[in-house]
Amino acid sequence: MALLVFATSWFYVRNVPLGQPPDEWAHLSYVADITSGGPLIPDYANSPVLNTAQQNYLEHPPLYYTALGVVGKSLSWDPLKDYRHYRVISALMVAFGVYLWVLVAMQLGFSAIQAAGLTGATLAIPMFPYLAGSINNDNLCYLGVALFFHGFLLLPSRTRRGAYICALGLLTTLLTKATGALFLLAFLGIWSCLGLGSVRSLLGEKHVRIAAGLVAIACVGYYLPTFAIYHTFFPVPGALYQEYAVPAHAIGFLEYLGEFTSRMFERLPVVLGAQGLRPVPKDLLPLFYLMLGIPLAAWLLFRPLSLPSPRRRMADAFLLALLVTVGAQLWICWQGYLRTGLYAGLQPRYYGYALPGLFLFTFADGLDTRIKRMLLFSYLAIAIVFIAIIPPRASVEHYVRQRQEVAARLRAPDLTAAPRDTLETSTQPAGAGFVDQIHLAEHKARLSGWAIDATSKQPTRALWVSIRQHLIGTAQPASERPDVAAAIGSDGALRSGFVITVSNVPEGLSPCDITVRAEQSDGTLATLTYPACIPAVTNAASPPTTTSRQHE
DSSP, rough: HHHHHHHHHHHHHHHHHOOOTTTHHHHHHHHHHTTTTTOOOTTTOOBBTTTSSSBBBOOOOOOHHHHHHHHHTTOOOOOOTTHHHHHHHHHHHHHHHHHHHHHHHHHHOOOHHHHHHHHHGGSSSSSHHHTSSSSSSSSHHHHHHHHHHHHHHTTTTOOOHHOOOOOOOOHHHHHTTHHHHHHHHHHHHHHHOHHHHHHHHHTTTTHHHHHHHHHHHHHHHHHHHHHHHSSSOOOOOOOOOOOOOOOTTTOHHHHHHHHHHHHHHHHHHHEESSEEEESOOGGGHHHHHHHHHHHHHHHHHHHOOOOOHHHHHHHHOOOOOOOHHHHHHHHHHHHHHHHOOOOOOOOOGGGGGHHHHHHHHHHHHTTTTTHHHHHHHHHHHHHHHEEEHHHHHHHHHHHHTSSSSOOOEEEOOOOSSSOOOOOOOOOOOTTTTEEEEEEETTTEEEEEEEETTTTTOOOOOOOEEEEEEEEEEHHHHHHOOOOHHHHHTTTGGGEEEEEEEEESOOOOGGGGGGEEEOOOTTTEEEEEEOOGGGGGGGSSSOOOOOSSOOOO
């Protein structure tokens, strides 16, 4: 099951352009702070987003960035050119988390097949594998929560091992993401209140006290100095949406709750990246929502009739803690709405760490009853259908979008800041590609041409676009170029053409200020020649001659 999740995420690791997943530029910028020789904690006060002059706006604790930064620094990975390596680490975090959730399911008494189906059902949520294949600290939060519950369920029988695994998961989450930390702390508090006797018994164990002490020491060691430096536990370097004003007719909290529910409901079956994908067939949407409603229905139907038990207590604590976390986020989002008038932050992806537990704990109590078994069977049958349908459909739809005429829509950053393009460019291999045309008008640039890997004669896996040494982003070849395929004698180069639109370009920009580089199979970048700028380029090969129409 872990390998299945990793393989599904691998498609996005390889094929999604850099910066397209949510906040990927901002997350990668903190990693770059560490790999560039800085301290092991990101420079919250002075870190701009890599491809802009904007101050980084993320306020997350540093563990995810520290982990990726240390690995990248030790292996000499460039944060930009080697971004896929960092994505692979994130995907491995999620895959290992899935493995742990399968163990949790089996600890709760599910069979191996049931455990695989319940945890694999996360793949039926389209955003889950997409986010797992990106640079985002939600992925380490997912692993931390899985570690916590695996250790927590070990406590009664293997106290020593369970205490330290549980502590590791708790510490990982506390130092990675505030919402995950709030969720686990709320779970511990509610679970303790529901059974004070077992809490006293656990605290009587030496290793439980030691593990709890280590977590407390580590958190104090980070959060107190952070508060002393930034006067807040979660530094906020830069703020988003400052250009927006207070809404003229703000809605109340209850109305905002309705809007929150509606938007979360609508976004569950969608992959929300730079391009919104809807891989769930419209006719199957009712079945999709039924699948997500069955676990809650199973808990609601059985809960009033069940007797007190450890599983019921964990299910109650889990669901109540999730409710507390959602309520806290809802309140924070509403406060942001009152300042800007925007419905920002209403994303189901923020709760990916809770998905497996939501499925597991709602079914665990009363699994030996007929009604629970029937509901579980119905849930697994529907989930298997969506596991088989949604990931392939999402991948195909993404591939088709990437192969449309417009390969990418990029936005130029503020070019008044110091250049941030640190990529090294190799000597151009013969025949790596050309920029055929650059058209500038109305603060937009439209680039067209072709690019291949000079060794394999296949379309390049990534195009890197810069303006005046400011990296704008990446794109992929999209359109057909039969002239190129014929000229170089490679049918594989048919789809080597690209069309890239860049918005927000400044006045006075020259076409020669724009650089397009093609990533080669050996990891080097080859600058594509633009014929109008040939005087500035030496040893430029000639583009393939063709009698076909001009490609744009």
